[in-house]
Amino acid sequence: MLVVSNLHTYYGRIHALKGISLHMKPMEVVALIGGNGAGKSTVLKSISGIVRSASGSITLNGDDITHVSPEKIVMSGVSHVPEGRRIFPRLTVEDNLLLGAFTRKDYSEIKKDMARMQELFPVLAKRRKQYAGNLSGGEQQMLAIARGLMSRPMLLLLDEPTMGLAPVVAKDIYRQIRYLNKERGLGILIVEQNARVALGLADRGYIIETGRIVLEGNASELRQSNEIKRAYLGKDYREVWE
Amino acid sequence: MFWQQALNGVVIGCVYTLVALGYTMVYGILGIINFAQGEIYMYGAYGAVITLGLTGNLTLSVLVGISLSCVVGVLLERVAFKPLRGLNPLISLISAIGASIFLSSSARFIFGPDERPFPIHFASHMYNFLGVDISDMQLIIIGASLLLITLLYVIVNHTKNGRAMKAVAMDAEAAMLMGIDVDKTYMFTFLIGSALSGVAGILMAIYYNTTYPTMGTLPGLKAFSAAVLGGVGSIPGAVVGGLTLGVAENLGAAYISSGFKDAFAFLALVLVLVIRPSGIMGSKR
Numbered sequence: 001m002l003v004v005s006n007l008h009t010y011y012g013r014i015h016a017l018k019g020i021s022l023h024m025k026p027m028e029v030v031a032l033i034g035g036n037g038a039g040k041s042t043v044l045k046s047i048s049g050i051v052r053s054a055s056g057s058i059t060l061n062g063d064d065i066t067h068v069s070p071e072k073i074v075m076s077g078v079s080h081v082p083e084g085r086r087i088f089p090r091l092t093v094e095d096n097l098l099l100g101a102f103t104r105k106d107y108s109e110i111k112k113d114m115a116r117m118q119e120l121f122p123v124l125a126k127r128r129k130q131y132a133g134n135l136s137g138g139e140q141q142m143l144a145i146a147r148g149l150m151s152r153p154m155l156l157l158l159d160e161p162t163m164g165l166a167p168v169v170a171k172d173i174y175r176q177i178r179y180l181n182k183e184r185g186l187g188i189l190i191v192e193q194n195a196r197v198a199l200g201l202a203d204r205g206y207i208i209e210t211g212r213i214v215l216e217g218n219a220s221e222l223r224q225s226n227e228i229k230r231a232y233l234g235k236d237y238r239e240v241w242e
Numbered sequence: 243m244f245w246q247q248a249l250n251g252v253v254i255g256c257v258y259t260l261v262a263l264g265y266t267m268v269y270g271i272l273g274i275i276n277f278a279q280g281e282i283y284m285y286g287a288y289g290a291v292i293t294l295g296l297t298g299n300l301t302l303s304v305l306v307g308i309s310l311s312c313v314v315g316v317l318l319e320r321v322a323f324k325p326l327r328g329l330n331p332l333i334s335l336i337s338a339i340g341a342s343i344f345l346s347s348s349a350r351f352i353f354g355p356d357e358r359p360f361p362i363h364f365a366s367h368m369y370n371f372l373g374v375d376i377s378d379m380q381l382i383i384i385g386a387s388l389l390l391i392t393l394l395y396v397i398v399n400h401t402k403n404g405r406a407m408k409a410v411a412m413d414a415e416a417a418m419l420m421g422i423d424v425d426k427t428y429m430f431t432f433l434i435g436s437a438l439s440g441v442a443g444i445l446m447a448i449y450y451n452t453t454y455p456t457m458g459t460l461p462g463l464k465a466f467s468a469a470v471l472g473g474v475g476s477i478p479g480a481v482v483g484g485l486t487l488g489v490a491e492n493l494g495a496a497y498i499s500s501g502f503k504d505a506f507a508f509l510a511l512v513l514v515l516v517i518r519p520s521g522i523m524g525s526k527r
């Protein structure tokens with residue numbers, strides 16, 4: 001479905017991506033794992049078109065989307081839920097959801113999707129008239145995901161969705177992500193610093209270091225890899241997400 | 243006398259408000275101060291006056307005036323601001339001042355330096371409400387301003403474009419991820435701000451019966467002050483600021499000294515900012 005090949009991206013003179021290649025099959029969950037500053041967010045931003053890449057290509061279902069505008073990319077079925085949630089704080093929960101459907105014109109269906117999102121995330125239903133900035137961190141993350149779903153994507157790009165959240169809340173978010181993949185057939189590219197968590201959820205994974213993919217494979221293989229255990233899983237590695 | 247002066251202040255305050263709305267929207271959404279707002283106002287007035295001289299059709303002239311303001315505003319965004327996006331806001335500010343000087347000098351070049359009266363004479367009826375005289379032109383200014391402010395309120399709060407404007411104002415990158423065309427939103431913001439300034443310019447060209455190349459300078463400065471007074475970036479703030487400034491300067495002129503009329507506006511600005519640096523309705527950041 002998604003093929004990224006030999007992607008190079010710069011911020012001014014900083015060479016953030018040095019030839020990234022990765023691919024995703026439909027309905028797959030793929031984890032992109034790496035430390036701070038490795039270039040994970042830049043990969044997602046390059047795919048969603050808010051950062052321009054210098055060379056390489058990105059194709060979606062065979063169409064080249066490398067230099068396509070962010071709005072066209074949203075319309076072609078990719079939705080990016082950014083790092084740090086980035087909800088619109090002084091707009092209501094409902095307005096945030098409506099903005100997620102900005103590129104759509106099927107207004108009666110948008111209404112129905114709003115109701116579906118509130119079923120999926122019941123906390124949003126209770127707070128739909130409140131300013132999004134007044135929600136708790138976990139609720140904001142749910143709103144950010146729900147807002148991302150409002151464009152009816154086939155591929156969801158999730159950037160560190162549980163950053164800064166309490167473990168119980170994080171678990172809840174992961175349950176939702178798994179549900180979206182299993183029951184709704186959504187392809188998910190998830191960025192994580194925590195390899196243990198991400199590999200528990202994903203089918204496959206890529207390890208990125210300073211702008212390069214250094215390791216890739218099935219989640220189960222990667223979990224066995226000594227390199228990963230040492231670098232990302234820590235000594236007290238346990239399997240918790242099953 | 244007090245209520246009469248207060249009313250005159252409200253009328254002029256409405257005009258400041260219309261221009262201040264342009265300042266405040268552009269600031270709220272793009273984070274820049276468009277110092278050429280007063281020149282956009284002047285071009286609106288010229289557009290209307292010249293078209294009226296040629297055709298004698300008032301409705302057409304008003305539409306041409308507003309359109310000219312919109313064209314000037316949108317070109318300004320493309321030429322003077324868009325290339326500087328992402329750089330230090332100070333650079334945009336300098337560009338805005340340059341654009342303002344360029345626009346008023348080019349108006350002098352195109353239209354000539356002389357004052358032009360408004361081509362048709364409005365027979366002025368006076369009405370009396372509870373001892374306060376009000377002319378039909380004053381009623382028109384107040385009515386048109388109320389209408390436009392309401393319209394703006396509806397656009398910003400109850401339309402899809404309005405929601406996009408707010409989203410871009412809060413977080414432009416996140417707005418892009420929603421599929422909002424940020425460039426288009428900036429253009430739309432300039433379009434609305436320019437149209438409001440254009441209307442203000444036309445109203446004042448009729449009210450004072452004169453049009454000249456620097457007619458936008460002082461109202462532009464005062465409207466900027468009004469926007470800051472109310473809390474720049476806030477739409478209700480622009481309304482409160484504009485009216486406060488208009489009333490303050492008229493009362494100051496009537497009771498203290500008419501020679502210092504223009505100074506009272508800025509005095510009010512300084513006073514408010516000393517007490518409340520973020521402006522009357524501004525959020526404390």
Ligand SMILES: Nc1ncnc2c1ncn2[C@@H]1O[C@H](COP(=O)(O)OP(=O)(O)O)[C@@H](O)[C@H]1O
Nearest residue numbers: 011014016034035036037038039040041042043
């Ligand atoms: N807007 C930016 N301007 C300049 N450099 C940036 C910007 N965003 C990211 N970088 C740099 O690019 C590299 C990759 O960043 P990022 O993709 O955010 O990493 P990650 O998400 O893996 O933490 C880092 O060195 C970071 O400092």
Ligand SMILES: [Mg+2]
Nearest residue numbers: 040041042083
């Ligand atoms: Mg990141």
